[in-house]
Amino acid sequence: MAYYQIAPVLCVLVQSELYMHLYLNQVASGSNPDPNQLVIVGPSGGFGTTAVNDWSITIQPGADNPPVAKGQGLHMNLARPKTKWYMSFNIEFQDARFAGSTLNVMGIFPENGEWSIIGGTGAFTMAHGIIKHTIIQSSREKRVFELKIHAFYTNMTSSQLISYKQKRTPNN
Numbered sequence: 001m002a003y004y005q006i007a008p009v010l011c012v013l014v015q016s017e018l019y020m021h022l023y024l025n026q027v028a029s030g031s032n033p034d035p036n037q038l039v040i041v042g043p044s045g046g047f048g049t050t051a052v053n054d055w056s057i058t059i060q061p062g063a064d065n066p067p068v069a070k071g072q073g074l075h076m077n078l079a080r081p082k083t084k085w086y087m088s089f090n091i092e093f094q095d096a097r098f099a100g101s102t103l104n105v106m107g108i109f110p111e112n113g114e115w116s117i118i119g120g121t122g123a124f125t126m127a128h129g130i131i132k133h134t135i136i137q138s139s140r141e142k143r144v145f146e147l148k149i150h151a152f153y154t155n156m157t158s159s160q161l162i163s164y165k166q167k168r169t170p171n172n
């Protein structure tokens with residue numbers, strides 16, 4: 001007997017499918033004048049080192065471009081003897097179209113691979129999906145990740161219950 005079973009579930013909840021092509025710019029402290037991350041625990045860089053990040057996310061690669069979103073969260077070295085960085089952060093959009101909406105992301109970096117989208121708010125309520133990330137530039141404690149975002153979300157604005165919601169929530 002396998003230790004798992006999987007079966008399809010018929011689901012009538014309408015989902016929207018989202019693709020985005022963006023770049024995440026990581027600028028470590030050290031020689032960089034304007035870092036967008038900071039070690040807050042364990043400055044040795046070893047096991048347990050934890051840093052806070054406010055990475056910029058742009059349409060064109062490079063931290064000098066205006067951010068369309070920020071990648072705000074934490075990353076932590078949780079493996080030994082090799083380093084392995086676990087991170088969990090919010091992608092919070094700042095552009096006119098999706099301002100204030102978030103995608104909630106977790107995974108391992110910097111190795112090329114996939115991160116999970118485990119939630120979302122605003123336009124991207126109940127998002128789930130993946131972000132394929134590939135390092136395309138790396139020098140002097142700076143990295144640029146190409147992000148291929150692929151998610152499904154539920155658009156609450158187009159909910160069938162919108163008239164019920166309006167009746168039940170005064171001031172909304």
Ligand SMILES: *[C@@H]1O[C@H](CO)[C@@H](O)[C@H](O)[C@H]1NC(C)=O
Pocket residue numbers: 016123124155156157158
């Ligand atoms: C959600 O649905 C509304 C109404 O159909 C639409 O105007 C809006 O653009 C949709 N938003 C997203 C992020 O899909």
